[in-house]
Amino acid sequence: MVLGQAIGVLGGNPDRNARYLIRAIDHIARGEKQGLIREWVHGWLGEGRPGRQFLHRLSEHTHPNVRRRYIARMVVSMLFRDPEVGERCFQRYGVTPPYTMLISPTMRCNYCCQGCDASSYERKDDMPPDLFHRALSEAEDMGMNFFIVLGGEPFVYPHLLDVIARHDRSFFQVYTNGSFIDEAMARRLAELGNVAPQVSVNGPPQYTDASRGQGSFDQVMQAMDNLRLAGCVFGFSTLVTRGNLDAICSEEWIDLLIDKGALYGWLFLYMPVGSEPNPSLMPTPEQRNKLRAVMRHYRQTKPILPIDFWNDGTLTGGCIAGGRLYFHVNHRGDVEPCIFCHFATHNINECTLAEALASPFFMTIKESQPFSYNTLRPCPMIDHPQTMWSIIQQHGARPTHDGAEQMFTTLADDMQGYADGVQEIMDEVWDGEDYHDWAARWTAMCGIPPERFEARRQAYEESRGRRRARSNVLGRVHSTPG
Ligand code: SF4
Ligand code: SF4
Known part of the structure; x- marks a missing residue:
């Protein structure tokens, strides 16, 4: 509540914003681990550091409703979670709750990108809305309140926002190609307040259009403009390949994303999974190291938070799969340890979510x-x-x-x-x-x-x-x- 109030009242004065937030975080941080986070926040919000400008961007462009219902919950749930949440879940279900559940209610998509078979799925393959709702409810009972929705393209799933509206105490990141985010949709998301789109973009026009089709880059830019105008919080998501890595690491590219209003972003290395895996698309080890150094530098110098999924293993104590911090439920209800590991022993059509999380498969991974x-x-x-x-x-x-x-x-x-x-x-x-x-x-x-x-x-x-x-x-x- 303290943090929600602090983030909700941020105004136009960057120094005062930083002081408010630091005071709120000092108030809620407990124990050695949260103390380390607190230390980092103090440094990041210090005078002349990028955190001040980041807060300024947040206060200038984000609807107060979104700040309270998304940003404050995100900070508390991911960085300052009450240890009692984990203890209660452990007493009841024998497992500690992950920080987030990834869920793909549909695999359908309106695009037909190279190497992606999303367009081959039909409406009958979608997850029934009752099952989607049940999975979220069970996760909430375990203490989770942060959900990441993927696909396919989640916005082709007709029940998406209705189900999200039934879970208004939770908050959602939705990975999208951006093509459904017109002005009306952006306003609706701002009204909901607890949804942040992650707009996927694979670099400058020549890279995004080459993989997604002509015009898809412009559509992403338009979606970002609509989201910014409506006061939504949003990020970018990028598939990093051997071909686009240099462009993605360039200063012009990250500055464009900042100008467009993205506050954070996720970078995923190409993984040779799926129906036509191709290891030659993977960034080389040298490129992976370049991505690490560049994204770390941008985090330290620019008002945006790019997260580099593998190289930032240092921030999560290594692999987060198998329900330690996350797991994935696919459109059929299969419970997979990681979005990139397409294997399962349990399916939520036949068991509870807690049973799947306590499965021997997941326990061995953890x-x-x-x-x-x-x-x-x-x-x-x-x-x-x-x-x-x-x-x-x-x-x-x-x-x-x-x-x-x-x-x-x-x-x-x-x-x-x-x-x-x-x-x-x-x-x-x-x-x-x-x-x-x-x-x-x-x-x-x-x-x-x-x-x-x-x-x-x-x-x-x-x-x-x-x-x-x-x-x-x-x-x-x-x-x-x-
Ligand atoms: S936008 Fe994403 S889900 Fe849709 S076809 Fe392209 S890669 Fe697949
Ligand atoms: S298995 Fe672990 S380290 Fe590998 S991609 Fe999944 S979460 Fe990341």
């Missing part, structure tokens, strides 16, 4: 996290390629579409080569930059048992030792005269 002490290499699918596959096989999880296993089988060699390249670079970064201390300290606070954390640390040190010894030997061989 008990294996973090998959590395170096949380710059968080992923059991692409950074430790056979790890997720062995958990899938151990629990007999079934693929949720044809070909879901290709990443682990026919593409196994490609994935191992990629993972080796990432390790080479990211272990150096982890040891060489300022990551090591704070990221390790943060991971240790993310509910990981100390003995598991220590085992990961030792495994990392041993592997680093072996690599150093090997490169010393190679160095001697190469420097031997003759």
Whole structure:
């Protein structure tokens, strides 16, 4: 409530805004972990830092209703969640609640992008609205109130806003191609207040139009203008490939997104999943490192918060799948550990959400996290390629579409080569930059048992030792005269 009031009354004076928010956060932060977040907020909102301008953008362009019903809830739920929420859920269901549930009520889409089979789905494939409502209600009973809606294109699902309106104590991020966001829709979203679209855009016009079709870039820009005018909060979402990474990292591009009104954004590396996986679209390990450095720099210098899904594993204590922080329910009700891992043992047509979250499949994933002490290499699918596959096989999880296993089988060699390249670079970064201390300290606070954390640390040190010894030997061989 304190934070809601502070964010709701933000005005045109950036210094006063910063003081209000800092005071509110000082009031609600509890314990060591929230203390670290508090420290970060103090630094980010310091004089001359980008947080002040970010707050100014928020206060200038966002409807107070949206600030209270979306922004304040987001900050409290994601950064300052009351520990009692987790304890209550654990007593009742035997699991702690993830921070968010991803749910795809439809796989249909009005676009027909390269490599995406969304246009092959029909209306009969949609999730019935009662099931959508039930999944949200069960999640709310467990203590979750943040939901991410994906597809397909969620706005082709005719029940979307009716179901959201029934859950007005929760808040929603909706991933959309933007084509349905005209002025009237933007006004409706501002009235609801608890919905923030994530408008997907794959870079400047030549990249977005090439993958989505001629004119789709202009439609995204128009959707952003409509959202900004109506006072909605919104972000961008970008699929990062080997081809568009440099354009996405450019200063002109991020400045355009800021001008358009995006407050934050999600960057997802291309993953070779789906019906036609193509590893050559994945950014190279060097490019991934460039994305890490550039997005981190923008966060520190510009009034926007881009989140780099893999490289920011450092901010979440590593992999968040399997219900530790998130999971995904697809249009058929299959409960998948991650939006990119299309395997399931449970379906909410046959069980409760809590039963799915407490399943042995999900428990093994959670008990294996973090998959590395170096949380710059968080992923059991692409950074430790056979790890997720062995958990899938151990629990007999079934693929949720044809070909879901290709990443682990026919593409196994490609994935191992990629993972080796990432390790080479990211272990150096982890040891060489300022990551090591704070990221390790943060991971240790993310509910990981100390003995598991220590085992990961030792495994990392041993592997680093072996690599150093090997490169010393190679160095001697190469420097031997003759
Ligand atoms: S907009 Fe998204 S869901 Fe629709 S076809 Fe393109 S990639 Fe698929
Ligand atoms: S499995 Fe990989 S992509 Fe999914 S949450 Fe974990 S680290 Fe991220």
